Amino acid sequence: MENKLRKYINKKFKMYPKTKEIVEVREELYSIMLDKYNDCLQNGESPESSYQYAIEMMVDYKDAIREVETGSSLSALKKKLINLAAISSFYFICLTLIYLFVSMFVLDSFEKTWLIAVGGAFVYFVFLSVNGYQYARLFHLRILSRCGIGLIFISLIPLLYVFPSLYLSSMGIAHIWGKSWLVVVVIALGYIVADYVIFRRLLSIFERGMHLVAAGLVLTTVLYLLASMCLGLWSSAWIIYVLYLAIVSLAFYIGEKTGKFLNDGTGE
Numbered sequence: 001m002e003n004k005l006r007k008y009i010n011k012k013f014k015m016y017p018k019t020k021e022i023v024e025v026r027e028e029l030y031s032i033m034l035d036k037y038n039d040c041l042q043n044g045e046s047p048e049s050s051y052q053y054a055i056e057m058m059v060d061y062k063d064a065i066r067e068v069e070t071g072s073s074l075s076a077l078k079k080k081l082i083n084l085a086a087i088s089s090f091y092f093i094c095l096t097l098i099y100l101f102v103s104m105f106v107l108d109s110f111e112k113t114w115l116i117a118v119g120g121a122f123v124y125f126v127f128l129s130v131n132g133y134q135y136a137r138l139f140h141l142r143i144l145s146r147c148g149i150g151l152i153f154i155s156l157i158p159l160l161y162v163f164p165s166l167y168l169s170s171m172g173i174a175h176i177w178g179k180s181w182l183v184v185v186v187i188a189l190g191y192i193v194a195d196y197v198i199f200r201r202l203l204s205i206f207e208r209g210m211h212l213v214a215a216g217l218v219l220t221t222v223l224y225l226l227a228s229m230c231l232g233l234w235s236s237a238w239i240i241y242v243l244y245l246a247i248v249s250l251a252f253y254i255g256e257k258t259g260k261f262l263n264d265g266t267g268e
Contacts, residue, residue, distance in 0.1 A: 007031055008055060033057050078156035082133055088124070095120040115167055122159040129155040146199060157184055183223055189218040215249060220244040 001218030012028045033054040033085040040050035044260070095117070103113040161183040168174045203211070220240055227237040 001035075003035060004051065005054060006030065008133065009033065009096070029057070047058060050240065064097065080131070080135060087127075091120075091124060091127075112170065115163075115170060118166070119159075119163050122155075125155045126152065126159055130257050142202060144197075146195060149195055149198065150191060153187050156187050156190075160187065179229060182222065182229075185218060185222055186224070189222065192218060216244060 009030045028032060036057055037050045037054040038076055040053045041047065045053070063149045099113055099116045099120075102109045102116060107113060129148065129152040133145060133152055136144035165177050165180045168176055190209055192215045196208065196215070200208065224237050224240050227240070228234045231237075254257065
């Protein structure tokens with residue numbers, strides 16, 4: 001029953017930020033509810049009745065919880081916004097100084113230095129995406145947290161694909177737009193893997209399977225494109241997909257048989 005109380009109070013505090021004040025209130029309330037439960041048992045109450053009396057303690061402390069939750073949430077939000085504003089201001093001031101210094105004293109020209117501003121903006125986009133994800137995690141917002149992970153990987157596309165290709169072509173070094181888009185496929189693979197690893201416990205068995213299938217499909221696409229671009233095997237490299245489908249089918253077949261074996265508890 002103690003575990004049931006713990007699950008109950010964790011559920012009630014699920015949407016609250018993990019600030020020091022909230023954690024302290026949660027643990028104090030859990031201790032009070034547990035004491036109430038034990039006192040009721042000692043007075044001859046049944047376990048279920050004792051549990052009901054214990055959770056009724058939430059009503060008596062609702063105002064206190066709301067006050068702490070509101071103050072803590074606003075405090076966490078205010079602190080994060082202040083830090084974000086301070087870091088952003090410092091970053092763009094430094095970026096401007098670097099842009100002016102390189103343009104006026106190093107290259108003595110503003111012709112190509114616009115790339116500094118573009119690259120700096122792309123880096124800031126990644127930083128902003130990471131902060132958005134951290135804020136969603138602070139308040140246990142599952143959907144927004146998963147969207148935040150997606151936004152982080154989206155922000156990597158301009159930084160790892162657009163900027164390098166733009167820089168090389170603008171400087172006249174190389175024109176790689178026709179091949180560098182493969183980076184986007186790799187980033188998509190990274191997103192699928194990261195989403196699976198971070199939120200694995202929250203995913204159903206079906207969702208986990210779809211994540212693994214999608215990751216394998218993207219990886220197969222990467223291998224196909226690499227083989228086709230580097231070796232010119234466009235007309236024959238597609239057989240990689242056939243091999244992948246064969247491996248997936250075999251994996252599902254073995255998984256199904258293994259599951260039946262474990263459920264039956266026999267090897268027959």
